Amino acid sequence: MASTAERKSGGGRVPMPEQEPKVRARNFLEVPTGYTVKMAQEEAARCLQCKKPGCVSGCPVGVDIPGFIELIAQGDMTGAIRNLWSKNALPAVCGRVCPQEVQCEGKCIVGKKGEPVAIGNLERFCADYERENGHGELPPKAPATGKKVAVVGSGPSGLTVAGDLITKGHDVTIYEAFHKPGGVLVYGIPEFRLPKAIVAQEVDFLARLGVNIQCNAVVGRTVSLDELFEEGFDAIYVGVGAGLPRFMNIAGENLVGILSANEYLTRANLMKAYKYPEVDTPIPLGKNVVVLGAGNVAMDSARTAMRLGAESVKIVYRRSREEMPARKAEIHHAEEEGIELFLLTNPTRYLGNDKGRLTGMECLRMELGEPDASGRRRPVAVAGSEFEIACDLCIVAVGSGANPLLTSETPDMRLNRWGNVITDEKTGKTTKKGVWAGGDIVTGAATVILAMGAGRDAANSIHDFLTLGW
Numbered sequence: 001m002a003s004t005a006e007r008k009s010g011g012g013r014v015p016m017p018e019q020e021p022k023v024r025a026r027n028f029l030e031v032p033t034g035y036t037v038k039m040a041q042e043e044a045a046r047c048l049q050c051k052k053p054g055c056v057s058g059c060p061v062g063v064d065i066p067g068f069i070e071l072i073a074q075g076d077m078t079g080a081i082r083n084l085w086s087k088n089a090l091p092a093v094c095g096r097v098c099p100q101e102v103q104c105e106g107k108c109i110v111g112k113k114g115e116p117v118a119i120g121n122l123e124r125f126c127a128d129y130e131r132e133n134g135h136g137e138l139p140p141k142a143p144a145t146g147k148k149v150a151v152v153g154s155g156p157s158g159l160t161v162a163g164d165l166i167t168k169g170h171d172v173t174i175y176e177a178f179h180k181p182g183g184v185l186v187y188g189i190p191e192f193r194l195p196k197a198i199v200a201q202e203v204d205f206l207a208r209l210g211v212n213i214q215c216n217a218v219v220g221r222t223v224s225l226d227e228l229f230e231e232g233f234d235a236i237y238v239g240v241g242a243g244l245p246r247f248m249n250i251a252g253e254n255l256v257g258i259l260s261a262n263e264y265l266t267r268a269n270l271m272k273a274y275k276y277p278e279v280d281t282p283i284p285l286g287k288n289v290v291v292l293g294a295g296n297v298a299m300d301s302a303r304t305a306m307r308l309g310a311e312s313v314k315i316v317y318r319r320s321r322e323e324m325p326a327r328k329a330e331i332h333h334a335e336e337e338g339i340e341l342f343l344l345t346n347p348t349r350y351l352g353n354d355k356g357r358l359t360g361m362e363c364l365r366m367e368l369g370e371p372d373a374s375g376r377r378r379p380v381a382v383a384g385s386e387f388e389i390a391c392d393l394c395i396v397a398v399g400s401g402a403n404p405l406l407t408s409e410t411p412d413m414r415l416n417r418w419g420n421v422i423t424d425e426k427t428g429k430t431t432k433k434g435v436w437a438g439g440d441i442v443t444g445a446a447t448v449i450l451a452m453g454a455g456r457d458a459a460n461s462i463h464d465f466l467t468l469g470w
Helices: 004-008 039-045 066-076 077-085 091-097 119-133 156-165 195-209 225-230 262-267 297-308 328-336 448-468
Strands: 148-150 171-175 212-214 234-238 258-260 286-290 312-316 338-342 345-352 358-370 377-381 387-390 395-396 433-435
Touching: 004 171, 004 358, 039 066, 039 119, 066 077, 077 091, 077 297, 091 119, 091 448, 119 377, 156 171, 156 195, 156 234, 156 312, 195 212, 195 358, 225 234, 258 262, 262 297, 262 395, 286 297, 286 338, 297 312, 297 395, 312 345, 358 395, 433 448
Parallel strands: 148 171, 148 234, 171 212, 234 433, 258 395, 286 312, 286 395, 312 338
Antiparallel strands: 345 358, 358 377, 358 387
C-alpha cells in the first residue's frame, strides 16, 4: 500500500484499457476492458483520504468512497465490495454508466490540480473482481418483520428499493412488465456500454438475498395498486420509468424510416437484434443514419447504428458542443468511432420518395441567443440557412415522457401537467397512502444514480412507515 507521502506525490490517472475504435465500432463487446489488480491499486493510491471528502457529497447514494478505495489499496477486495454494497446495490452498473465527472469525481480534491481519482473505474473494478473471484457471500439481513412490499418496475430505482428493504427484514416482490428484469438497464443501454450479463448478475444478487422477481407482470393492467394492497402488501413503490417516446412534430414524420430511440434501443438491446442472425428480431437498418438529440440515449443510438452496419452516422443537435447533455466520455467514444456531429443544426422537415420512404431531411443552421429556463443558451435560427442531409433512417432521441399505463388507473395518485407522479421530495411519498414513487416517473428522464438516490430515500421512508406508521 502506498504511503500518504507517496499518494500526495503520485502521478497521473491510470487509464482504463479500451478496444481500438476501428475494431469496436463494428462489434458489441464492451468498450473498456477493465483494470487489472495492479492498475486498480495504483489508481487507489492516488486518493488522499481527505478528512472532509467532497466526493461523498457528490454521490446521490452516499457511497463511502475513501473507505472502499482505501480497502482496494490495501488489497482487501472483499472488504471493498462489502463497503460498496452497504450503500449501493448496483456497483457494477454505476461504475459503468454514472456521470462521475459531474458527481463524485467532479468534487475530488485531487482533481483541483490534475485529474481526479478514477472513482467510477475503481467501483467497476471492485464489482467485477467480486463477480470473477469472490465467494458469493451475502451481506447480513435484519430479522424478518413480516411486512410485505411491492416494487413496481425493476429499473435502477426499483432495484435499489428492493435491495435496501430486503436487508432491513421486509418481504419484497418486484413486478416487471418486460420478460427480463433490469428496466432501462437492459432495454435502454447497449451491450457495449453495459453488458446484459452484468445486469443479470446484479439482479441475481438481489434474488439470492430473497427478493421475489415476477416478470411479464403489467401492474395497471393485470393488477392494480389497490388489488396489490388487497393481496396483503403493506407498501408499494412505483418506479416504472419514463418510456413514452417523444417526436418533434415536423412535416413528414409518418415516412417509413423514422422511429423513436426507445423502440430502436429496445429492439437492439432487450430483444437482442444486435445478435442477428442468431436472434432474428427485426430492426430497421440504414446506410446513412441520422440521430436527433445529443444526450446519452442519442449517443447509444448512434453507436448502435454504426455497429449494425451503417456507412455513415450523424448526430444532429440544435445547440453547441458545450450544451450537449451526454457524458463527455460517450461523446468522445462516438467521435472516435467515426460518428459525425452536426451541431447548431435543427431539422425542419423530413423528405421522402414516392413510396413513402425517408430519403433525407431539411435543416436550418442555428446560433445561440440568450439563456432559456434551463440555463442553456436558446438556439435561434439563422435566416436563409436551409440545407439538406441525405438519410434513409432517422432515430429520434429528443427525450421521453411518462407512460400513463399505470398512473391513469390510479386516480388518487396526483400527477403534474407532464404526467409525472407528484411526490414529497425528501421521502418519495405520493398522495396515495402507502404508495411511494421515484426515478424517471417522478423527475422525467434522468441518470441511473439519481434514480437510485430517489430509491434510497423512499426505502428509508417506507421502512419508517412499516415500523412506525404513516
